[in-house]
Amino acid sequence: xxxxxxxVPIAWANLTHNHKNLANALAGITFAVLxxxxxxxxxxxxxxxxxxxLKILDGDLFLISKQTASTSDNEEPFxxxxxxxxxxxPGVLQAHYVHxxxxxxxxxxxxxxxxxxxxxxxxxxxVFLDPEINSxxxxxxxxxxxxxxxxxxxxxxxxxxxxxxxIEDRMFSVVGNFTLGTDFGHSGTVIMSxxxxxxxxxxxxxxxxxxxxxxxGLIKIDPAADLQRIQEDMRxxxxxxxxxxxxxxxxxxxxYYWLEGTPVGFVFGLGTVMGFIVGTIICYQVLFTxxxxxxxxxxxxxxxxxxNRYLVGTVVRQSLILAVLGFLPGLLLSQVIYxxxxxxxxxxxxxxxxxxxxxxGLTLVMSAGSGLIAARKILDADPAELF
Amino acid sequence: MGTSTGTRPQDSKSPPPxxxxxxxDGLKKEPVIRVQRLSxxxxxxxxxxxxxxxxxxxxxxxxxxIMTGPSGSGKSTLLSLIxxxxxxQEGSLRVMGHELNQMTPSQLVQYRRDIGFIFQMHNLFESxxxxxxxxxxxxxxxxxxxxxxxxxxxxxxxxGLEERIHYKPESLSGGQRQRVAVARALATRPRVILADEPxxxxxxxxxxxxxxxxxxxxxxxxxxxxxxxxxxxxxxFADRIVNMVDGRIVSNVLVAESVAICEFLIKSNLFANLAAxxxxxxxxxxxxxxxxxxxxxxxxxxxxxxFYLIRKGITDVxxxxxxxxxxxxxxxxxxxxxxxxxxxxxxxxxxVLAKExxxxxxxxxxxxxxxxxxxxxxxxxxxxxxxxxQ
Numbered sequence: 001x002x003x004x005x006x007x008v009p010i011a012w013a014n015l016t017h018n019h020k021n022l023a024n025a026l027a028g029i030t031f032a033v034l035x036x037x038x039x040x041x042x043x044x045x046x047x048x049x050x051x052x053x054l055k056i057l058d059g060d061l062f063l064i065s066k067q068t069a070s071t072s073d074n075e076e077p078f079x080x081x082x083x084x085x086x087x088x089x090p091g092v093l094q095a096h097y098v099h100x101x102x103x104x105x106x107x108x109x110x111x112x113x114x115x116x117x118x119x120x121x122x123x124x125x126x127v128f129l130d131p132e133i134n135s136x137x138x139x140x141x142x143x144x145x146x147x148x149x150x151x152x153x154x155x156x157x158x159x160x161x162x163x164x165x166x167i168e169d170r171m172f173s174v175v176g177n178f179t180l181g182t183d184f185g186h187s188g189t190v191i192m193s194x195x196x197x198x199x200x201x202x203x204x205x206x207x208x209x210x211x212x213x214x215x216x217g218l219i220k221i222d223p224a225a226d227l228q229r230i231q232e233d234m235r236x237x238x239x240x241x242x243x244x245x246x247x248x249x250x251x252x253x254x255x256y257y258w259l260e261g262t263p264v265g266f267v268f269g270l271g272t273v274m275g276f277i278v279g280t281i282i283c284y285q286v287l288f289t290x291x292x293x294x295x296x297x298x299x300x301x302x303x304x305x306x307x308n309r310y311l312v313g314t315v316v317r318q319s320l321i322l323a324v325l326g327f328l329p330g331l332l333l334s335q336v337i338y339x340x341x342x343x344x345x346x347x348x349x350x351x352x353x354x355x356x357x358x359x360x361g362l363t364l365v366m367s368a369g370s371g372l373i374a375a376r377k378i379l380d381a382d383p384a385e386l387f
Numbered sequence: 388m389g390t391s392t393g394t395r396p397q398d399s400k401s402p403p404p405x406x407x408x409x410x411x412d413g414l415k416k417e418p419v420i421r422v423q424r425l426s427x428x429x430x431x432x433x434x435x436x437x438x439x440x441x442x443x444x445x446x447x448x449x450x451x452x453i454m455t456g457p458s459g460s461g462k463s464t465l466l467s468l469i470x471x472x473x474x475x476q477e478g479s480l481r482v483m484g485h486e487l488n489q490m491t492p493s494q495l496v497q498y499r500r501d502i503g504f505i506f507q508m509h510n511l512f513e514s515x516x517x518x519x520x521x522x523x524x525x526x527x528x529x530x531x532x533x534x535x536x537x538x539x540x541x542x543x544x545x546x547g548l549e550e551r552i553h554y555k556p557e558s559l560s561g562g563q564r565q566r567v568a569v570a571r572a573l574a575t576r577p578r579v580i581l582a583d584e585p586x587x588x589x590x591x592x593x594x595x596x597x598x599x600x601x602x603x604x605x606x607x608x609x610x611x612x613x614x615x616x617x618x619x620x621x622x623x624f625a626d627r628i629v630n631m632v633d634g635r636i637v638s639n640v641l642v643a644e645s646v647a648i649c650e651f652l653i654k655s656n657l658f659a660n661l662a663a664x665x666x667x668x669x670x671x672x673x674x675x676x677x678x679x680x681x682x683x684x685x686x687x688x689x690x691x692x693x694f695y696l697i698r699k700g701i702t703d704v705x706x707x708x709x710x711x712x713x714x715x716x717x718x719x720x721x722x723x724x725x726x727x728x729x730x731x732x733x734x735x736x737x738x739v740l741a742k743e744x745x746x747x748x749x750x751x752x753x754x755x756x757x758x759x760x761x762x763x764x765x766x767x768x769x770x771x772x773x774x775x776x777q
Contacts (some may be wrong), residue, residue, distance in 0.1 A: 008526060013514035016514075217538040294514075297510055302506050303470065303499060303502070305500030305524075386504075387507075
């Protein structure tokens with residue numbers, strides 16, 4: 001029985017015939033793959049980092065102001081009373097609020113003040129999913145104390161337990177740390193009690209205003225209750241000023257904001273496209289040069305009865321083999337670089353299946369496309385010139 | 388009526404003795420390549436240049452045809468048209484029963500699979516081994532894997548490449564590469580083989596092997612070989628030599644038959660003193676005729692229009708005198724007749740009857756007269772021979 005394995009492996013033979021050319025080609029494809037992984041990785045990291053704070057919050061429904069487009073970039077306040085109102089809905093187990101703000105943290109080494117995210121909560125209720133934070137809530141009840149994200153950037157100076165520094169010109173003590181990570185809007189995060197938070201406001205009017213407003217409401221629903229129905233009821237009740245979102249919805253909204261609402265998503269998307277184009281050009285150059293060098297040989301097998309379709313197929317097979325061979329080292333290198341970036345910048349650089357499939361798909365399309373473009377040259381191979 | 392006898396040619400210039408199918412057998416068949424009023428042009432508009440002019444050529448199965456001619460004479464263009472590598476523009480080109488200018492592009496691709504191409508530049512795939520290069524042509528024929536390997540190995544062995552079958556072209560000499568290209572073309576035992584200088588890069592021995600293989604395919608497979616060459620060493624293998632100049636066929640000689648005719652002529656008393664070139668000229672102008680058993684070739688009393696040489700078969704010469712009809716002679720291979728009426732201008736003085744299927748070569752009156760005029764000796768000898776018989 002005749003199978004494809006019986007056939008002369010001409011595409012593989014053409015590729016591996018000249019090892020130096022193959023190495024150059026693979027280096028090019030690997031570079032393009034790396035470029036795409038970096039762009040996709042940074043974009044994904046941006047999106048992941050902006051929602052990692054939301055992911056550590058313990059809530060089935062989230063209340064935010066209608067004016068809020070992003071909880072990490074333009075969090076708008078709403079009336080705290082709305083959270084208390086939410087408690088009265090049947091099926092609601094708990095409803096708590098979170099203050100989100102930015103304040104100046106003083107670096108104790110160089111005395112420079114840097115903006116840091118302040119998350120203020122009622123330490124009597126656990127609103128976090130992170131056991132490390134929850135285990136330190138008791139410490140937060142003390143006056144002028146904070147927990148600091150240990151992955152905050154170095155420009156904040158010392159942040160370990162015991163450090164004393166100023167936040168908005170008020171002395172605070174670090175009583176513990178937790179792990180969150182930075183995002184594109186925040187270089188660091190502190191958690192404090194709402195009482196300590198309000199103490200940061202010296203102006204009476206400002207303080208009074210702040211007492212009555214929050215940026216985030218977290219609602220826990222009885223597992224036996226109908227979440228969707230409660231969400232609908234709350235939406236009707238708070239339609240004037242609030243958005244009532246599930247965990248998935250608020251995370252999706254946050255990702256959408258960064259992806260579509262800011263130039264950041266476009267820039268990284270463009271970077272991915274650039275990687276794709278660079279890869280296409282490299283792959284095209286490699287294949288085109290190979291075809292050019294073998295034009296007489298292609299013309300010969302065309303003369304003896306091979307169709308243009310077979311010859312174009314050969315070049316496309318070459319391009320797909322190049323894609324796979326170039327993708328694998330690109331994937332490995334990307335993992336190494338992701339790891340390095342993640343350690344240096346404390347950004348969540350994760351290589352997920354989606355990214356791997358996306359970049360592999362792009363690489364295959366890139367290679368097959370450039371193969372098809374290069375293969376047009378084969379149509380010029382004129383067997384009549386052989387005699 | 389005049390007759391003379393000749394003997395069978397057997398000297399070193401004869402076609403190789405191992406032939407299983409004679410050219411005479413082939414001449415009875417339909418042409419495998421029929422070229423009729425074929426013209427071809429390159430360029431267009433003011434730059435349009437005619438390369439081939441009204442070419443007519445019939446090549447029959449089993450023939451090995453060598454094409455000669457100066458560079459630019461159009462022989463490569465003709466070869467590429469027969470190979471369907473170019474499109475027929477004017478005239479008719481019928482190969483293996485296909486009218487090429489009526490075929491679709493995909494039919495032409497299929498058609499080319501039945502042709503063995505040998506190019507001057509071997510054009511082997513540099514990335515493939517000798518074996519794989521040969522397999523590339525077998526692959527098109529859907530040959531089973533083991534058979535494919537065996538066939539490729541066998542033909543490479545025949546060409547003395549058994550030690551090199553897994554070498555890539557870069558590790559082979561020019562001659563070895565050319566032999567691989569020959570193997571690639573011949574592996575499928577194609578019905579038509581088109582070759583451009585197949586022996587140019589080969590030493591004497593290798594060149595001989597290649598031509599012997601081509602010859603063998605002609606004889607055992609009925610393959611037809613059309614070969615361009617400037618290599619005089621292989622001219623002896625040709626059945627036919629076609630010479631082209633400036634896009635026209637200036638001579639089309641059935642070499643083996645021409646040699647046979649010359650041998651018959653020269654071994655007779657009549658033509659013994661003629662120069663070889665004169666004999667060749669006469670031979671080239673003779674037309675092949677096949678007469679069935681029991682048919683009259685000429686009849687007594689008819690005007691003389693041709694001179695005949697018997698190539699094969701037996702005839703009776705019969706003279707009618709009043710009511711009496713008498714057989715006066717039996718003629719066989721190498722004998723000739725019919726010259727008397729041409730020389731005297733009188734009607735035929737005897738009839739000739741084919742006793743079996745008889746192959747004859749005839750020379751018409753005009754060419755016969757030209758041959759006589761071109762050689763005074765020839766004329767005198769003919770007249771002497773004729774009058775001696777009176």
